[in-house]
Amino acid sequence: MSALPESLPPADPAALQLDRALQLLQQSGRDALPGAPGSAAWLQAVIDGLCEISSRDALTGLSNRRAFEAALNREIDRVARSGEPALLLMLDIDHFKRVNDHHGHIVGDQVICAVAECLAECVRPMDLPARIGGEEFAVILPNCPPAFGQTVAERIRQRIEQKVITAGLSLRLGITVSVGGAYAPQWVRSTPALWTERADLQLYRAKSEGRNRTCLEPTPVSNVSAEEKGLLFGTTMPGDLE
């Protein structure tokens, strides 16, 4: 954490124009602030609240594009050094324009919120689901072994496929998503642009292969079998395998 230079005099809270900030916090239900107005704790809470608002998508409450890009950069740094497998999933609601055209934007928004909910339910607390565009979502999954990637992506797709969205009195909608995914190259420093491009390519493949499916970029797995490991670590003797 970098602190401000100590030579700077502390700002006088009374001189700050906080009306808009407080309005925003109130609007997003974050106006329960600790401490006396103007105190350091109170000001910190105002700032934290604004940071929170600026990293959330207003409609769904998921991380927004800004927070997603920051997280993507952090994950690339981590993966480059640790070599941990990290998966990036890109999701797009199938035929979303039809929903908007046939049922209106309010229903469209409900569909988007329903997808966001499913997404949040299907991932681990350490994962970062985000809404990065109109009907586009992304999930960063740190430390996700290649064997699990397809399972997670498929779980998300199925959860959304099974979800029934009710709107108005009698409208019941089913929707599907296409999912594309790519792993950050291990031990190599990628860039956000390259990584998202590779995941996007898989999303494009999922769309062009008929939608409502998941496509993950194949990974160069180091295929060391359990027998090989057994012999390597001396848990099996060569004779056992004869």
Added chain:
Amino acid sequence: MSAVSSNPSPMSELPAASGTRRARITAVTSGKGGVGKTFVSANLAAALVRRGEKVLVLDADLGLANLDVVLNLFPKITLHDVFTGKHKLEEAVMAAPGGFHVLLAGSGMVEYSRLTPEVRDQLVDVIQQMRPRFDRILLDTGAGISDVVLYTVSLADEVLVVATPEPTSLTDAYATIKVLATTQGRRDLKLLVNQVTQTGEGRTIRGQLQQVVDRYVTPSLEAPLKLEFVGEIPVDAAVRDAVRRRQLMLECFPGSAAAQAVLAVATRLTS
């Protein structure tokens, strides 16, 4: 010993060319990251200098250069500047502490983490230009089996695999050995075991690896794959202290067990 160094004036410190295709090219690689590969490369280079070789270390870890961190160097001109045509190759060659030279990738190399035909050609060109000037070029490659790593290793005459006794390091080293044998036709690979806690552990590990190779890799090859044990480096406080000081262990703790072990590896590689 100079702790801080910047690029020398062009050509001034670069050894003169003699003959063609002179340098022996040794790739230093590891299945797993964080096993001390770059630390080994730098200190091994210094040890080879003491054996009378003119040595260049090429930071071939294009996506994740940290040779500059290990050596406390602040390059003004890097391979990136050469690849982008801003500077001549000779200007990017830096004298490092320990009497060897380095070619650093620079952080701008990020975009080269994807191996394009241009990057392939440029790497080959760099090596061809440097080869007549040195006796040895150490390619400090990245970890893992990405296409960049496999390609840079493919440019080498010999491969030194660095592993530690830790299970994930051994598994990844084995995976690398397997890939190099099957995709590059390597039949001789050198193995250096870093961070051993007892004398002889390195040889035992070589034996274990060789046993698995004999059983699972060699049958699919036309000729057996041989792992040559070139030495072990013990866990040693000198290593940690040298890393912390950002100095060569061979210079700040020449009498340490780990430094002696690196010298023994250099002897083995030059004999």
